[in-house]
Amino acid sequence: MRTITIRTRIMLMLLLVGILSCAILGYLGSDYGQKIIAKEVNDQLSIVLSSKKDQIKTYLTSIENVVEVMGQNPTVIESAEAFSEAFYKLEEEQLNAECSSALGNYYTQFIDRLSQNMEIKKDQLLYYPKSLEGCYLQFEYIVNNPNPLGEKDKMNYAPDSSAYSSVHQKYHPFFRMLLKKYNFYDIFIVDLKKGDIVYSVFKETDFATNLYTGPYRSSNLADLARRLQTNSDLQKASWIDFAPYRPSYGAPAAFIGIPLTIEGQTVGGLIFQLPIGEINRIMTGGKQWETDGLGKTGETFLVGQDHLMRSVSRFFIQDSLGYRKTLLQKGEVEANIDRMYRYGSTVLQQKIHSNSLNEAFEGKSGVIEDSDYRGIEVIRHYEPLNFPGLDWAIVSKKDKEESFQPVTEFNKSIFIQTLVLILCITLLSLILANRFVKPVEKLTQAAKQLINGDTSQKVVIKSKDEFGVLGDTFNTMIGQLDEQKKAIQDQLQENQNLLENFVPPDFINRIKKGERTFADEYQNVSFITVDIVGFGALTNQVGAKKSATILNDLVDAFDEAAARNYVEKLRTVGDTYFAACGLFEPRLDHAKRIVQFALEIKQLLAQINLNRKLDLQMKTSVHTGNVMAGIVGTDKFSFDVWGETINYLFTMNHKTQDISLVLSEEVTERLSDLYTFTPVGEGTMSGKRIFTIKTV
Structure with missing residues (x-):
């Protein structure tokens, strides 16, 4: 029986590997091309949506400014x-x-x-x-x-x-x-x-x-x-x-x-x-959809809580008769379509059936592939408009068929190129067989170096056959290992950033140097504690999820007010907000700023009560003095502040439950020229009077 020579075996093997490689490359190329096109479409829709969102919010803000000035x-x-x-x-x-x-x-x-x-x-x-x-x-x-x-x-x-x-x-x-x-x-x-x-x-x-x-x-x-x-x-x-x-x-x-x-x-x-016309002009880009990068089937529109359009449909403008025919084929009620054409607009007439809108009205944004109001498969971007007073969502979408048309053309090109490549491999397999061993040796050497932890080595194989693909794949693997290393380093940095949210930067450096339990004294610091009165009852009434949303909104609003007044949030415990001014960044006006912060958040709570129809109250206490601050604990350490000033603050807060804002004598002495203070009660606490602001 005649044996097959190693040369022939190598040639056959190279040919087989070449064919399989071409098939795999074709598939990967097609899949990659589809992902690239999808990303480009998504990026374009996202850019258009963001642009239109900015434009419509700018327009509505300008209207609001005009009205407020005229008022x-x-x-x-x-x-x-x-x-x-x-x-x-x-x-x-x-x-x-x-x-x-x-x-x-x-x-x-x-x-x-x-x-x-x-x-x-x-x-x-x-x-x-x-x-x-x-x-x-x-x-x-x-x-x-x-x-x-x-x-x-x-x-x-x-x-x-x-x-x-x-x-x-x-x-x-x-x-x-x-x-x-x-x-x-x-x-x-x-x-x-x-x-x-x-x-x-x-x-x-x-x-x-x-x-x-x-x-x-x-x-x-x-x-x-x-x-x-x-x-x-x-x-x-x-x-x-x-x-x-x-x-x-x-x-x-x-x-x-x-x-x-x-x-x-x-x-x-x-x-x-x-006027509805200006909103339509912004959302349609003056009917220049293709100039906006939306192609022949893309559009951006607004939707209200009732899932009805708040701006006109592109297809109603471009092809009114075709739009009517499409809706009839989809099964829309003809009387509703007739009313739409009598108004000459899809605003408050065209219903948008999509669960993605519910997510948008919950404050979420995202991308989804589904059927639009014409019954056509589209790629849809959605997010809330986030404009106070108007609960609208904004949608940017484009037909999938148009979006992925380049992928179809790309697949045809890949198929032709694959056939040509297979033919070339067949003709060159004889030459490549003679050079088979050398690339294998290079790969073997590089693999040994990789085992030893050296990811800096790259395999240089100039041939374009399967060994070239194998070499490229090997290099790609090494590159991914490098990326994983970088990802680990990035994670370490992220952990560092997270730690900084709970512990001051100076303390972090000391922890890194080996210190575990330490404290420093800070003088002339103003502190505030804020209790949200009625939040417990509200939690029992509306449930954990909704009460958590309300509490998050309150804390976010308080944090923004704190940043504006240079107030440093120390922690929140349940419905209690604890902050300071002048602790880590010494300030001469720390008492003034923390009182301004107290008055501002009182207004914020009143506005939130009005918007959400709530009846939450606020119990706020403000005190100024010296404290100790440091790291407490060894394995599970935390940052804390303590001292007579803190004890007095919380005692004052506890003993004046019926007063919404109380201030210590130390605070009022510093601000007597800015506010009119009124004593609380006839007695004293620790020999000192407690006050409230007369205008509050």
């Missing part, structure tokens, strides 16, 4: 008083038959058009103003206004010689200029006590109606007016989310408003109706 504008406040006074001075006007008929005819047309967009009762009495002043003003400024519908704001005053028309003539040009300059849809002045809209720029059917008892008492505009009545921060604007607004024929409308005050007394409310 302090003397002209605006003066106009609110003037409009309210003139509104209630209007005498009852006897509307003649022509006037009544004209008002009725206008509402007939209004209701007919509104009923095309919304399911309503066609009863004029449901929409008429409830007051004679409202009927009179709507006739003079809407029905008897010579300007066409949509341009009623062009009339500066009604020719009726009334005091209201004089006021309107004086202030209307200012508000109309403001509306045009900032592209608002409408501007309202509302009597927040009675609920009357005493002025509007655009003059829709909400003008001169009552938001508390009138036809639009259930609107989001009315909800905002009620909210402004109880707004604790009179200089802070409040938002209300988009909802169908009947005076605008059911179109989506969002509002932002602020109370108007004089010396702390509310004289009215200034409310702006937000």
Whole structure:
């Protein structure tokens, strides 16, 4: 029997290895290519989402700033008083038959058009103003206004010689200029006590109606007016989310408003109706999706808590008929689609069914592959908008088919290249067989060095056959070992950073030098302890998970306030927050800063109570003195502070349970020129008086 020579065996073996290597490389190349493309798509979507998020938040912030500035504008406040006074001075006007008929005819047309967009009762009495002043003003400024519908704001005053028309003539040009300059849809002045809209720029059917008892008492505009009545921060604007607004024929409308005050007394409310067009322009990039890097199927849009869009769909704009056909094929109700096309927008019409939105509304962000609202597989990025007052999520997505089209082309290229490579290996196998031993020796030598722990050696094999692949793989393995070494070093550094969160840097250096138990004395340090009163009861009421979320929010808010006031947090134990000022960074104004911190977190807790509808209270004690600080324990050591100052602080906190903020005599002596202090009780503690701030 004829034996197969070693040369032949090597040739056959090289050929077999070559074919297998090509197949493996092809698979790995395809898999790697898909991952690279996926990463590029995800990176692009992430960049676009981040950019759009910044743009929309910048826009909303600019609107908020305008509203807050206008809320302090003397002209605006003066106009609110003037409009309210003139509104209630209007005498009852006897509307003649022509006037009544004209008002009725206008509402007939209004209701007919509104009923095309919304399911309503066609009863004029449901929409008429409830007051004679409202009927009179709507006739003079809407029905008897010579300007066409949509341009009623062009009339500066009604020719009726009334005091209201004089006021309107004086202030209307200012508000109309403001509306045009900032592209608002409408501007309202509302009597927040009675609920009357005493002025509007655009003059829709909400003008001169009552938001508390009138036809639009259930609107989001009315909800905002009620909210402004109880707004604790009179200089802070409040938002209300988009909802169908009947005076605008059911179109989506969002509002932002602020109370108007004089010396702390509310004289009215200034409310702006937000334009949806600017939000759509930002989210669509001015319809330049491909320029934004979204290709032919990518888009970015906003979604509300109700899972309805807050900005328009790209596909509704680009291919309206195709969009309708796609929704019908997906099984959407035709009546809902028809309503969408009557509005001419997907805002508050297109439902987004995705569990990822629930995560976004819980404050999470992420990437998911699923079906979009058209029933098409997409790559979706999502995250919360994180804008106070508007609970929205922002989504950036792109069709998977378009995203991975380069992978399909890449796979074709890999297949052709693999066939060519196999042919080359077959032709060159004879030559490579003669050189087989040399690469093996190199690999053997390098492996021995690796066993000895030397990862610096690289195998140099210039051939492009299987040995070249093996050499490259070996080098890659060595590189990974180096990376693992680096990862271990990084982990050690991370542990160092984590330790610094619990122990001061100076103490860490001493621990590294071998010291285990030591302490230093610190003089002139101010301390504060804060107990969240009522948190235990709240935990029993809402459960551990929700109470933990509330406690985290409180601690984060306290930490931010501490950083602003150069206060050093020492620890939190349950619902108790313990901090100092001037401990590790000596400060001459440590008492002042820690009192400022105490007052600030009191305001923060009040705001959190208001936002979350809670009734948490705060028991705060402040004391100044000398302490000892150091490392306690050997195996499980910790940083701690102690001394008479700390004992006095917690004793003071315990014995003054009914006072929200108490300060020691040492603190008040330092700050007597900044605050007015009031003694707590008639007695003393350890021979010293305890005080509270009079204004608190």
